[in-house]
């Protein structure tokens with residue numbers, strides 16, 4: 490499932506699989522939380538590359554990691 494989720498984030502899944510993953514995310518809190526965490530991590534990495542991490546991104550990271 491995790492590989493499908495990264496493809497889902499990348500927009501790399503064919504439409505049929507994409508719909509399946511979206512349906513799964515709607516019914517699986519674990520995967521939904523993991524995806525939120527992955528999104529926040531990717532946003533933070535992007536900011537780090539730019540040399541700046543905005544406060545909202547840091548807050549989202551803290552929330553998603555439960556700290």
Ligand SMILES: [Zn+2]
Nearest residue numbers: 490517519520
């Ligand atoms: Zn799941």
